[in-house]
Amino acid sequence: MADGHLFNNILLGGRGGTLRVHSGGIIWKKQGGGKVVEVDKADIVGVSWMKVPRAFQLGFRIKDGLFYKFTGFREQDVSSLNAFLQNSVGITPEEKQLSVSGQNWGEVDLDGNMLTFLVGSKQAFEVSLADVSQTQLQGKNEVVLEFHVDDTTGANEKDSLMELSFHIPNSNTLFVGDETRS
């Protein structure tokens, strides 16, 4: 367990802690004890980096649909962790870009349990469909997603997302029917 990399001041859902990335997986411990998040390497489906305001964010997608986003890495951490993840864990992280243009129109990408809203092929936000309690079709062009109100991701949010909806114009050809998607 002494192998790997240890990082201090790593935020998970707004809470600070330490993250150890080792050859068997990852362990995040909340500062001052309490919450521990431990993920086995075998349960990791995907890893991604994203530049966020004044830091880098490391995202781990887990088998059951959970997605952990750890924030607070420096630029030099990215290259050292990439080398370690590739050599010792056998995972190559992908690079994502954050959209900050503030537009409300773009594309919706569905990948497993993750729904990503992309603006100009950059990620504006993503939500986990595992947390969706209900979906509704409103009229012909609106899809409503309702979220569980308990914060299963451990997020320390003052304001928590309850519901969001997308307007899909008739001119959209991507979501004419799910059956045609491979």
Add this chain to the structure above:
Amino acid sequence: GEGRGSVRSSSELIAYKNVNDIPQSRELMIQIDQKNEVILLPIYGSMVPFHIATVKSVTSQQDSNRTGYIRIIFNVPGTPFSPQDANSMKFQGSIYLKEVSFRSKNPRHVSEVVQQIKSLRRQVNSRESEKAERAT
């Protein structure tokens, strides 16, 4: 008022140019960036910016447990007077975020947010219509 270089037309709708331009926030709660005319919404642990010109309306509610609710409705094509309508041909294949609602543990924060969004919208709208008037 001709010398105001920072005034952007609504068709540009750029909240921030760089990731680092987003104001730092310690807490995951709805925030208003008056200077850049942006609202920031906490979605899945990240602060997501939306330019004020994308916002159509905002409403709030409070229940007996002193929990506040806030609902933001965005402009989508087909809505009268939405700024994107001029551009809707350009973005024909696009999907629009139409609505988001949040639950807040702080009702005072909810009413502050609603007030700030409304006044920022008024400010931007009157400036834009002033500009449009001058152009004709």
